[in-house]
Amino acid sequence: MGERDSSNGDVPVTVDSAATGSVRAPDDGDSVVEGQVYDCLIIGGGPAGLTAASYLGRFRRRVIVVDAGQSRAKWIPVSHNCPGFPDGISGLDLLDRLRKQALKSGVDFVEDTVCGLHRDGADFIAQARSPIHARTVLIATGILDTLPDAPDVPDMIATGSLRLCPICDAYEVIDKRIAVMGPATPAMKKALFMQAYTGDVTVLVPDAPVELDAEARALIARAGIDVEKCMLDSVHPSGNQAGIRLADGAVSTFDTIYPAMGCTILSKLATDLGAQRDEVGNLVVDPHQRTIIPGLYAAGDVVNEINQIAVAFGHAAIAATDIHNYLSGTERS
Ligand SMILES: Cc1cc2nc3c(=O)[nH]c(=O)nc-3n(C[C@H](O)[C@H](O)[C@H](O)COP(=O)(O)OP(=O)(O)OC[C@H]3O[C@@H](n4cnc5c(N)ncnc54)[C@H](O)[C@@H]3O)c2cc1C
Numbered sequence: 001m002g003e004r005d006s007s008n009g010d011v012p013v014t015v016d017s018a019a020t021g022s023v024r025a026p027d028d029g030d031s032v033v034e035g036q037v038y039d040c041l042i043i044g045g046g047p048a049g050l051t052a053a054s055y056l057g058r059f060r061r062r063v064i065v066v067d068a069g070q071s072r073a074k075w076i077p078v079s080h081n082c083p084g085f086p087d088g089i090s091g092l093d094l095l096d097r098l099r100k101q102a103l104k105s106g107v108d109f110v111e112d113t114v115c116g117l118h119r120d121g122a123d124f125i126a127q128a129r130s131p132i133h134a135r136t137v138l139i140a141t142g143i144l145d146t147l148p149d150a151p152d153v154p155d156m157i158a159t160g161s162l163r164l165c166p167i168c169d170a171y172e173v174i175d176k177r178i179a180v181m182g183p184a185t186p187a188m189k190k191a192l193f194m195q196a197y198t199g200d201v202t203v204l205v206p207d208a209p210v211e212l213d214a215e216a217r218a219l220i221a222r223a224g225i226d227v228e229k230c231m232l233d234s235v236h237p238s239g240n241q242a243g244i245r246l247a248d249g250a251v252s253t254f255d256t257i258y259p260a261m262g263c264t265i266l267s268k269l270a271t272d273l274g275a276q277r278d279e280v281g282n283l284v285v286d287p288h289q290r291t292i293i294p295g296l297y298a299a300g301d302v303v304n305e306i307n308q309i310a311v312a313f314g315h316a317a318i319a320a321t322d323i324h325n326y327l328s329g330t331e332r333s
Pocket residue numbers: 004043044045046047048049066067068069070071072073074075076077078079080081082112113114115140141142143145157163164165168169266269299300301302307308309310312
């Protein structure tokens with residue numbers, strides 16, 4: 001799996017020389033402390049990274065979050081399955097609350113991209129605009145969705161005519177006219193999931209010879225779902241709906257289209273250090289969110305295919321507590 005580009009953000013990191021320290025008092029903490037060896041560097045400021053930051057801050061650890069600012073949660077117009085928000089919450093509002101909560105516990109936060117990570121004895125040095133020295137690292141970098149190359153995709157996500165995650169929001173499209181588009185096998189799997197919500201599901205596959213594997217053929221036979229060939233990148237808004245050009249040139253419309261086009265799992269910083277991936281590309285961790293590299297942890301979408309905010313929260317709580325215990329067991333004088 002590839003890594004995103006490593007362009008930098010616009011907030012400087014000023015971490016130079018070594019200093020030790022394990023616990024500290026909470027402060028307002030919205031800037032980098034110079035000359036610091038952090039107890040934990042958290043790479044990624046989405047729901048996983050920010051939740052872990054709050055926990056570790058409240059464990060009185062010296063923590064820095066470095067975030068490139070592309071959380072998937074930013075795309076969520078309104079989430080109705082995020083625990084604790086019965087009337088829904090937008091992704092931006094949720095991220096804002098999580099960040100405020102983390103900052104209240106005294107963590108440092110910078111907008112930047114970590115483009116390399118290596119060992120320094122038992123510690124880690126991260127390459128950002130300035131090197132960041134930390135005793136442990138939590139990888140919370142998430143994934144990048146593969147989306148149709150069409151200009152209106154962001155607007156369509158905002159209005160709900162394009163949705164990415166049936167676990168998140170299929171409940172919002174009960175009895176609607178739905179399409180799932182992408183390579184045949186993953187699209188069929190998503191379409192089968194949608195059948196519990198609506199009887200009107202179409203699978204849209206690329207306008208090319210459709211290579212159905214045996215599993216996909218069996219799924220089609222069982223479900224009796226319509227399969228159409230289409231031009232994936234022709235997806236566009238059509239009033240409140242989504243339109244797409246079919247192989248015969250006609251335009252078909254749906255209340256919502258779900259892409260099933262895969263993603264890039266942003267695991268390279270960890271795998272370059274020797275952390276393992278599973279066959280899908282997710283980082284492999286133990287029940288405490290530890291990779292096989294001592295002191296290197298991972299949480300959220302980069303670990304688990306159930307890409308959910310609640311899963312990110314759970315991973316983060318487990319990882320942060322284990323990081324705190326690991327640090328206590330390796331305390332320096
Ligand atoms: C349209 C949409 C709707 C969704 N709706 C829901 C919903 O209703 N309910 C639900 O539970 N889930 C929903 N999700 C999924 C949810 O957004 C994710 O599961 C969640 O954001 C994962 O959190 P995370 O912290 O693991 O990763 P992310 O939120 O993706 O955060 C990862 C962060 O790491 C940063 N990063 C990556 N690489 C680096 C690097 N090298 N250096 C520094 N920073 C880096 C990224 O820029 C990003 O800010 C939705 C997702 C989408 C796209």
